[in-house]
Amino acid sequence: MNQGTELIQKYYETNSLISADVDSFNNFIENEMQKIISEVGDIIPTVIPADMDDFRIKFDKIWIEKPEMIEADGSKRDIYPSEARLRKITYSGPIKLEVSAHIDGVQRETFTTQVGKIPIMIRSKFCHLYNLPKEELIKHGEDPDDIGGYFILNGNERVLITVEDLVSNRMFVEKVKTGPIKFSARVFSEKGSYRVPHLIEQTKDGVINLSLTRLKKVPLVAVIKALGLTKDSDIMQHIDLEEMHDDVFVNLYNTIDLKTYEDALDFIGKKMGINQPPEIRAEKTADNLDKYLLPHLGLTPEDRMKKAINMCKLLKRFLLITKKDLNNQDIDHYMHKRLKLPGDLMADLFRVHLRSLINDIMYNFQRLVKRTKFTSLNIIIRDKLLTSRINSAMATGVWVGGRKGLSQNLDRTNYLSSLSHLQRVNSLLSATQENFDARALHSTHWGRLCAIETPEGTSIGLRKNLALMAKVTSEDTNDIKVVKSLKGLGLIQNE
Secondary structure (H helix, E strand, O other), rough: OOHHHHHHHHHHHHOOHHHHHHHHHHHHHHHHHHHHHHOOOOOOOOOOOOOOOOOOEEEEEEEOOOEEOOOOOEEOOOOOOHHHHHHHOOEEEEEEEEEEEEEOOEEEEEEEEEEEEOOOOOOOOOOOOOOOOOHHHHHHOOOOOOOOOOEEOEEEEEEOEEEEEEOOEEEEEEEEOOOOEEEEEEEEEEEOOEEEEEEEEEEEEOOOEEOOOOEEEEEEHHHHHHHOOOOOOHHHHHOOOOHHHHHHHHHHOOOOOOOOOHHHHHHHHHHOOOOHHHHHHHHHHHHHHHHOOHHHHOOOOOHHHHHHHHHHHEEEEEEHHHHHHHOOOOOOOHHHHEEHHHHHHHHHHHHHHHHHHHHHHHHHHHHHHOOOOOOHHHHHHOOOHHHHHHHHHHHOOHHHHOOOOOOOOOOOOOOOHHHHHHEEEEHHHHHHHOOOHHHHHOOHHOOOOOOOOOOOOOOHHHHHHHHEOOOOOOOOOOOOHHHHHHHHHHOOOOO
């Protein structure tokens, strides 16, 4: 046996082929679920009992217990995957949540309740098979060589397919060949459950417009002014271009009538079609900008100046790319892609359906308050709502955001076909469109994606597979570490 073979054998003794999937699921249960609960904050009902001034519901700690079964006689016991397959049931663990009620600033009621059940990935930390020796696995009716990484729903083995997506919060510019638009750029701004596409377009007369959600083709400089950066000299200073001033001057001249940020808000409000008195229109417009404009920078009025400065930087980058660097943009470079692993997909699903659960709690609470029958929070939490919605998405493959085919029946033709299915990476691009560049093998796929395994026909190049020894890292977005690294490279921070 040569050294190379020995090294690879040693690698597989300590590493699983699907460790990325299992690690992402473990991270979702251990860290992401708690982050999603923390994002919720205080829940304040609109209708409260007459004898109270302030009523708040708080979600505190959340955790998952290992899969268990409640039999017809009410007894509880652990359930293993082999039994779930045979009895055509879902291998899922209960979600426990600490809930507290705060009345007039005083904590009155605290309890732990089950808010639902979530399917557990086989061989993850929350599965009964985790780290079991070979003899124990055989005893529980399992194949000791089965690597796990899938779920069991109604007795069916389902696999969550990794999704390849464009990286968020980065601008991609392209030249438009037809129509009045000369150049266009896209930015997907993402924060938690928000993912807002921003479209920046430059017309042939040089005006640069911005479109997002309800804003359609609004001059970019008008948006900067509506965020509080109203002086043309300040905008020029933040754009900070040594040449190409003509393009900036055209855009500043286009919004010359907007002297104050109130004028800019009123102008944008009219463009959005808000036909209400000026004060209400300005308030609604500002609220829309806070929520949907670059949400990754913040969602509060305090973040407006930060957004204005970043819009200036986006404008600068847009002009630099369109004038000098358009041909060097490689959208298919794997630096511009991110993989959404099963844990990330589960986080998206849980975040959306947790919001449905909160709305249901609010509805039940307000209904009982109106009937003056409210006694305890415990009776208004329906655990079947979250369970049924998560199970439905995982059983059909129809995900939040209208995406389809994300959950599939595991291919059990043979061991290699199962392994291939667990390593699959799907692109969100349509298989019916040409997209020649996206289908082609890119040099950055080397060592990351398999250069051979892809189907023939319409899906060629869009459905890929991870290389056998590829490792997927999770994004570590620690702001303190990033700032420290930048300071080490010579960045000077202005106070």
